[in-house]
Amino acid sequence: MTMLRVRDLTVRFGGIVALDRVSLDLNRGEILGLIGPNGAGKTTLFNCISGVVRPDTGSIYFDNHSLTYAPVHERARLGVARTFQNLQLWGSMTVEENLIVPMDALGRRNTFSDALYLPFSGYAERASRARARAILHVLDLDPYARTLAGDLPAGIQRRVELARALAMRPRLVLLDEPAAGLDAQETAHLAEVLHAVRQRFHVSMLLVDHDMSLVMRVCDYVYVLDFGKMLAKGEPSAIRNDPKVIAAYLGEESKKLPGDIQTIAAAKKDERPLLEVSKVAAGYGGLEVIRDINLTVRPGEVVACIGANGAGKTTTLRAISGMIHPRAGRVMFAGKDVTGSTAERISKLGLIHIPEGRGLFPNLSVEDTLRLVSNTAGREVDISPAFKLFSRLRERRHQLVGTLSGGEQQMVALARAILSQPRLVMIDEMSQGLAPTVVRQLFEIIRVFRDEGIAVLLVEQFVESALDVADRAYVFEHGTIGLSGPAVELRSDRKLVAGSYLGSAVDAAAIASGNGNGHHADPALMEIVSVRVPAKVKRALEQRAETENRPAGAVVVELLEKVDDQ
Amino acid sequence: MAAFAAYTIIGLSLGGIFSLAALGIVLIYRTTGVLNFAHGAMGMFSTFIAWQVFYGWSHPFWPGWLSTFLAVLAGLIFAAGMGLFLEFAVFRWVRSREPVVKAVITIGVLLALQSAASLIWKNNQYHLPIYLAPQQWVWVVPVADVPIGANSIAIIVVALALAFGLGAFLRYTSFGRAMRAVSDSPTSASLWGVPVGKVGAVSWMLGSLVAALAAILITPFINFDTTSLTLLIIDALAAALIGGLVSLPLTVLGGFILGLLETYPTIWIQSIGFPRLVALVVILAVLIVRNPRGFSVAAK
Amino acid sequence: MTSRLMFRVLGALVAFALLARIPVGFDVGFKFDAALAVIWAFGLLSLVLLTGYVGQISLCQATFAGVGAYTAGMMVSSVHVDYLVAVIAGVVVAFALGVIVGLPALRLRGITLAIVTLGIALVFDRYIFQDHAFEWFTGGTGGWRVGQATMFGLRMDSSTHLMAAYLVLLALFCLVALLLVNLHESGAGRRFRAIRDSELAAATMGVNLTRYKLLAFGMSAAIAGMGGSFYPLVAGSVSPQPFWLFTSLQFAAIAVLMGVRYVPAAALGGAFMAFVPDVLTRYGHGTFMGHAYEISYDWFQIAVGVLLIVQLIALPDGVWGDLRSRVRHARSAAGAVGGRRVKVA
Incomplete structure (x- = not known):
């Protein structure tokens, strides 16, 4: 019954544990979802199964053939096919x-x-x-x-x-983010296509995607990864309401009540905007990722961009800072039209972009990195205020940035932003891959920016923390802005925001139809059963499960409990 | 024993040359992403400029040191100009292209420079070398009874000094900091407002200068003509690969190791071609030991 | 399908018929150039397969040609076999060397592969072909003269052999070119192109990279070696100079310059490589406005270098590729105009 069996897979890249003893089972004819926040190890697991990355320990079995060390083309021969997120078609x-x-x-x-x-x-x-x-x-x-x-x-x-x-x-198709760059309608169409494909070609699928609406629509069963560990598994409806999963995506729900922030937000209403983005579209190659983006930031204001991964937040920041050229629309910064200007020139106008991955220089020491501010500011900048703000960096001033922890690296990036005294700082996924305590510390710094009168445009996965510090927020959906308003209002409507992440907007009927195939036993348990239990008993178990219309694993658990009681 | 020591000294001098040439390659590759196959040819052309000044245009009444000085100066000035010219005329226009395309362009540069030199100074013809120090300045090591020419010492000293000098420039100066930033991540550097174009131009200038220096210094040690200096590229690439096309200290170390590896076999084998085989084996060994994915990904 | 094949065979025959007549009536020098042009065209054709189809970089194609030349020359001088047997031997040895050179390509790509193949070219140039360690086989820097050769049992004496060699070379070239064009559209050709476009996707879709990369290197080396193995017959001697490192670099440069994806570009490049330097040195001297000038071979190589740089900046698809797209563009524009006229009528 189990077609693909992954056991205790561990992958390390240098000192980082990308996957930590991950196990997964996929049954014949099933569409299995694999989700998790950025950097959770989904892609690594995927690459292990398709043979691009070799695991350090653990095993992968496909139809009783070991795939753990099989060459890539051999896997194809066994019937494992895959698609690529970054489109690896043979273009010519x-x-x-x-x-x-x-x-x-x-x-x-x-x-x-x-x-x-x-x-x-x-x-x-x-x-x-x-x-x-x-x-x-x-x-x-x-x-x-x-x-x-x-x-x-x-x-x-x-x-x-x-x-x-x-x-x-193939007998198994691995789908790597098939909905990336698609809008809501195309995603819905894709879900139909996937169902049709299963019907016509009798294939099983393993689906990795950020787009929860797709995962919820098509998957029979969902695994959730976080920090390289299996966080949860279950049927889509259960996963969507699992508080652990929601916390992993949105961050802990904070208990603080907003009060003082509101007044600050109100005070800033009628100033001229510092950044004005109108009708911007941008993308990569043949891919148009964002379209019709309108967004403003006023001086000294903190604005958050939230929304699911792949919704276009990062691309928007890139189009603003000149990392990519906008294909349409206009970007005004500090009264100047900077559409299509180079990143170098835009940064000189006082706009700092801290990209995903922090945009630092791994082989420069902390001190050198901060001194680099003098190079670009055109004047000698005293770097001691940075050490006052982040005392931890003073101890590490001679260490290479690449050897610092993620949190410390983010501190370096923020310290540089403060030293440069810009007018606007754009921070992309500040909290990515960081522990919650560190994240809380970093969000305190956002308040420092506000006190200094520096405007902040924040792209954040942890919605709660972001809305705590922000005055206003934009919610991105499928490459456009779906929702915007004062942070306080959005905060109060947690469900609305969660919907854009976990796809609760999907109608229940679609999920039910996708679930037709889905008796799913607890895999570990079923494995024990398959080894220890005689075939006769097993068949009886399966029959009972079918008549009672519930997973075989549940029947086994019930029986075992009875044995315990006696 | 004496022979061994003598070969060690030749090997170290040769190694110094390889280090110098490789330093230039690494510098240019790190900051601009161009793997410069024309590095040897660039050094060669500048050296012939120096040679022309030294033997062709220097006045017989000038003291020896003056013509040497003027020759080297002319060669270096030309080299700097050529580096800048290449950056502005050629490589600035292909910055966003794949690394392979840029490398093929350097092959075009190699062919053009090589033929231009052989047009002006004639190919396959022995040219008198440029001596930085008079040839008769020889120091005999007391214990081993081995003579060391001042030119050998000059090479080793210049190679080490330049390696440390370049290291210090990158480490302690403001522009060096910007260069390191660009070589770490050009994208991040442009977000920080570092002038990436200017850094690229300076790298080309410096790289070309170092190539010229290496080529001028090596003339007393090899059959000095247009091709032999151009072909220095393969040894330089081997040394650069030992440093992973990134690390300057490892590159210098790699250069010296390669120099010794290529010299010791000549105790037994009289061959002009065998050292090239050594270089190839070193390249293959380095590429197989280091996971090649490491920098082929970085190159992309 | 078969009609397209017939069309191609016809094309190859017509090309052969046209090209075969070109050297008739010219002096020995030009006949030599014509034969040499086909030899170089084989070298460029080998890059069309390796780089154009499979996307692998090689800076040692002249080495493969040289190995073919030395093997064939040796077979004729010492074993006195028929020349076609010598050619087959040269091709086989070149194929074997190609497979060996392909081994590093299994782990390397792009720039690192370029470095390794450059090293291989240099080792063969300076060590195997020129060094006195191998003088017993290669004859050192001077090479050796190849004695009387026979082909199809006929003695190839100096008055007629250039023309005969040219015809045989040209016929073989047309055949190999035809096979390559066919290969491009076939299953194996598609697998080759899949490796070029995305190695990762090719492997995950079941293409055995090891097998096809080695095959590509072997076939490419065999093609270069086939041309090279005729060199002793054409030149009457074998020497390292024609197959040295700079010929390999010129192969790479001219193949890219002419358009590395197109088979006809190889023929164009071969003619360019053989005729242009000869014409330059023959007629490129005299006096211009009172100054005596002389254009030597070096000017040709300078031109190749500069043209390559200009081409890579301005016409990424090479001369032939650019020409082709221009013609297609013009034709489709003309077609559109014609279509409108029909509508009006």
Whole structure:
């Protein structure tokens, strides 16, 4: 029954434990979801299964074949296919050719007979082509068969990736963020496509995605990773209401009541905006990630951008700071039009962007990093105030930034921001990968910025903490701004915000239909049962589970408890 | 024993040259992402400028040190100019292209410089070397009874001094700080407002200068013509790979190790080609021992 | 499908028929150039396969050609076999060396692979071909003269052999070029291109990278070696100079310059590489406005270097690729105009 069995998988990168004894089971015909905040280890687990990363310890079994150390193309032969989040289609080939490659690679065709165009090759060729057309037809891709894959828009490329994976005749498809860059409607369509694919091709799927609405719609069972550990597992409806999961995504619900903040927010109402973003669209390659973004920040104001991962928050910051060029719209900063200006020039105007991953220099010492402010400010800057603010950095002043802990690195980035005396600081995912106590400390610094009259634009996963310090907030959904308003109002409506993260907007009917396949036993327990229990008893158990319409594992637990009682 | 010591000294001098050449490659690669296959050719061309001043244009009544000084100065000034020219005329326009494309462009630079030099100074023809110190300045090590030429000492000293000097420049000066920032992460550096373009230009200038210095210093030790100096690139690349194309101290160490490795076999094998095999083996060994994914990812 | 194949075969035949007549009536020097052009075209064609199709970088293609030349020359001089047997031997040895050189490519890519292949080219240039350690085989820097050769049982004497060699070379080139064009659209060709576009995706979709990368290197080396193995017949001698490092670099530069993805670009590049320097040195001297000038071979290489730089900045797809897209563009524009006219009518 178990098709893919992952046991105690551990992966370390240098000193960082990316995966810590993670186990996972996937049953035949099941669509399994794998979710978790950024940096939780989802991608690493995914890469272990598809063979891109080798685990340090642990094992992976697929249909009783060990996959732990199998070469990548061998996994394909066993029937494991995957798609890629960053679109790895063969761009210079037509869509049809993209599908034929995996079909041929698994058959036995001869290079020399191909070059000579022998009849045998011609026959195999026609057969592959016919099958490719059939798959393209199921996925509504027929018009693109002869288009070069690289010329297609991203949304269609994602579907072609799925088609290509199916061309391998796989039994398991690994889907890496298939909804990235899709809007709400396209995501809903994708969910339908995935159901259709399961019906037509009899494949199981493992789905990693940030878009909870998709996960909730299509998955039979969901695993949640956090900090490299398995945080929770269960059916989608249970996961969505699991307080542990909500905390991992949104941060702890704070007990403080907002009072003083409100008055500050009110005082800033009528000043001219410092940053004015109007109708901005931007993206990467063929991918348009954000569109029609309107956003303002007034001097000395703290503004938060919240929303699910992949909703376009980071891209918005990048388009503002000049890391990428906006494709449409206008960015005004301090009264100047800075649309499409270089990052270097924009930073000179007094806009500091602390990107995801903090944008520091790992081989520079703390002191050198802070001294770099003098280089760019055009004057000698005294760095001692930074050490007054962060006494921990004084002790570490000669240490290389790369060797500091994540929290300390964030302190360096914030200290630099304060030393530069900018007009606006944009901080992307300040709390990413940090322990809650450190996060609380860092949010105190945001208040320091406010006291100094520096405006802050904050992108944050921990909604609660962000709304605590912010005056106003924008909620991003699928590349546009869905909701905006004073932080106090958004805070009070926690459910509304949670909806944009955990997809509670999805109607219950969709979930129910997706759940048809889903008797799911506790995998560890079922494994013991499968080893220790005679086949006769097992069958009886399964029958009973079916008649009572509940998981076999639950039946076993009940029976075991009875034994204990007696 | 005496032979061994003598070979050690030759090896160290050669190693000093490799270190110098490799330092320039690493400097340029780190700050601009261009792996410069034309590094040897650039050094070669500047050296021939110096050679021209030294043998062609120097006045017979000038004292020896003056013509040496003027020659080296001319070579270095030319080198700096060439570095800047390449950055502004060529590499500035391809900054966002893949590293491989940039590397192929340097092959074009190599071919053009190589042929231009052989056009002006004739190919495959022995040229008199440039001596920084008079040839007769020889110091005999008392115990081992080994003569050391002042030119050998000059190379080792210059290589070490330049390595430390460059290290100190990067570590203690404000511009050096900016260069290190750019080499760590160009994207972050531009967000910080560090002038990435200026840093790239200075790197090209410095790299070209160091290449010229290495090539001028090596002339007494090899069959000095246009190709042999151009082909110095492979030994320099080997040394640079030992440093992972990142670390300056490791690069210098790698240069000296490679110099010794290439010299000792010549005790038994009289061969001009064998040292190249040593270099290739070192390159392969380094690439296999170090996980190549490390910098091929970084290169992307 | 078969009609497309017929079209290609016809194209190859027409190309052969046209090109075969070109050297007739010219002097020995130009006949030599013509034969040499095909030899270089083989070298460039090997890069079309390796870099253009599979995306692997190699800076040692002249080494493969040299190995073919030395092997074939040796077979003829010491074993006195028929020249075609010598060519087969040269191709086989080059293939084997190609597979060995391909081994590092299994773990390296891009720049690091370029460094390793550059090192290999240099080792063969300076150590194997030139060093006196291998003089017993290679004849050192001077090489050796190849004695009388026979092909198809006919003696190849100096008055006719250049033309005969040219014809055989050209026929083989047209055949190999045809095979490569076919390969491009076939299953194996698609796998090669999949490796070029995304190695990661190719592996996860079941393409055995080890096998196809080694195959690509072996086939590419065999193609370069096939051209090289005719060199002794054309030049009457074997020497290291034609196959030294700078020829490898020129191969890479000219292949990229002409358009590394296109088979016809290889023929264009071969002609460019053989004729242009000869024409320059032959006619490129005289006096201009009272100054005597002389254009030497060096000017050719300078031009190659500068053109390569300009091309990579301005026309990333190479001369042939740019030409091709221009022609297509013009044709589609003309088609659109024609279409409108039909509508009006």
